[in-house]
Amino acid sequence: MNNKKTNSKQQSNKKASSSAIIVVLITLMIAIASGNSQAAAASAELEKVLKHKVETEKLSVGVAVAIIESGQVSFINVGVANKEMVQKIDQNTLFEIGSVSKVMTSTALATFVDEGKLKLSELVQNYLPKSVRLPMKNDKAITFESLANHRSGLPRLPSNMPFGDPLNPYVDYTTEMMYEFLNQYTLPREVGESPEYSNLAVGLLGHTLAKIDNMNYEQMLMQRVLKPLKMNDTFVDVPKSALTRRSKGHNGNLETTDYWQLPAMAGAGAVVSDVSDMALFLKANMQQNELASAIKLTHQPTAEFGNSHTKVGLGWIIQGTADGDVYMHNGQTGGFASFIGFNPTLHKGIVILSNTSILMDEIGYSYLTNSLASLKLTTPVKVAEVELAKLIGRYELVPGFILSITHDENKLFVQGTGQPRLPLTANSINEFVNNAVKARIQFELDADGIATSLTMYQGGQTLPGKKLK
Structure with a gap:
């Protein structure tokens, strides 16, 4: 009789456990379905905005976009890569990403720190040729952190750039010219005193990191960031095999313009990538991965950046909002514009790559703060x-x-x-x-x-x- 009671109790427990498992599975399925539904709705709303901006307002010839919504990755492509050949944009179209390169350069710096090979507080001077003397102010020297967070005191651009080709302004600026400028420049303020956005500083950072690894910038970035994240279609010098995937660039009047090369300051803006690879980079900044420890370091605020609500990490600009901190950076060359950002609180991320030099930051920021509906959509009219x-x-x-x-x-x-x-x-x-x-x-x-x-x-x-x- 006791055995029967025991068996009956065991069966009841099994039924209860099975019921509990079913409830958990149903709850999980509902949550997944809800997440997928939210992602689909967000994607549809964003696509509507992008199509209007490209097709009606004419802000770009073509854009490729990746969004991450509650872990789900989706892509939106609008417009063409080449107007003459009517080549449509897709996930493999290559774009110049401009200053978004700075976040990758800072990620490379973080891998050095994570390995114990460098400290953020170390002096950059120690890793440059003896013929180069970096400027100082009140005995405070330029550090690796100050290059990555724009507090080195170096200007936006060096004053000795020749600008021989206005459509490709960095192409004739050499490493020797950069060294010459650094040797004679006087810092206007102490290192770390206040921010000044500087292409020169991050260009020097990329150059120095490459020298430490005894490689060129592209090789260093490939080894430290691109290969670990399986970003196989991201380059500085685009190989011949990938040239057919490269979008034409366009100025603000939607006219075709030249590509940019930055031989001396590649770390500031020379990277070329597609939206598939950029989605991998975005995902790596939102989820666990091989470089998680180094990437986490880039997210740590290092100083204010203009006001108390805006801070800077290593490369990333961190904007405080009512919906949580937004980590972001944009980029712009003569023919391209880019935006990357994520909001950990809302589990949202976005990459926008445009083949026109008009910035699309407003769209990216609005997506990350759930405010797309507030964007103004204008329709041009004909005036007699x-x-x-x-x-x-x-x-x-x-x-x-x-x-x-x-x-x-x-x-x-x-x-x-x-x-x-x-x-x-x-x-x-x-x-x-x-x-x-x-x-x-x-x-x-x-x-x-x-x-x-x-x-x-x-x-x-x-x-x-x-x-x-």
Whole structure:
């Protein structure tokens, strides 16, 4: 009789355990389904915004985007890589990523630290040729950390760049020129005192790390970052076998322009990649992987970056928001723009690669803060030539700086004193924009529709201008 009771109890326990397992599985399946549904909804909303920005607002010829939503990776491709051949963008299209390269360079630095081969506080001077003397201020010397977090005191660009080719401005700047500049430069402030975004600093960082490994920059990055993360389609010098996948670059007027080469400062912006590889890099910054320890170091805030809500890690800019910290960086060359970012709190990440030099940061940041719905989507309108003629004239913003407004048939143009002539796109009969320079111009009209003044909005500034007679 006792055996029967025992068996009955065991069977009841088994049934209870089975029921519990079923409940857990159902809960897990619901959670997965919910996560997939959220990811699909976020992807659909983002795709709608991207298509409008590319096809209607003409902010890019083509974009490739990767998003990570609750662990799920998805891709969105809009537009073309080559207008002449109508070659569509896909996940294997190669883009210049510009200054997003800086995050990779800083990740390489973190691997040195993780191995015990370097300390962030070590002096960069100790790893350069004796003929090179880095500047100091009040006996404070440039460290590896100060190069990675833009607090070295070095300027954005060295003043001895020849700029022989305006469409490829770094190509003729050599390592010898960089050394010459560093030898004669005087720091305007102490190392670590305050931030100044510096291509030179991160270029010097990449150069120095490569020298320590006795390699060139691409080889060093390949060994330390790209191979461990299986990023097999990321390069500095694109091999012949991959050239057919390389997108054309376009300026802000959507005209084809030249690729950039940065022989002396490769670490600041020379990397070329596709969105599939960049998704791997993004995922590595959000999940465990072979480089987790080094990557975690790059996420640690090292100092404020402009204000108390913005900090800088190693490469990463960290923006505090109501929805958690957003880690991000953008990039821009003469023909490309890029954005990478992630929000650990919301388990969201995004990479945007564009083959046009107009920045797409607003889209990336809005996605990471669940605010895509608040983005302004504008639709250009056609304004009759007779109405455009009522806007032409010369408008003085400040003494000595005049905006000349002209028109050519059904197109309006603006030209500032000493600046090139730029086309304007109409949002309405009296509001026009140029996306290349992120400028918006609004005209004040009289009862007959003739402009009497204008206001230009650019870079956070509001600049009114009276029409000159």
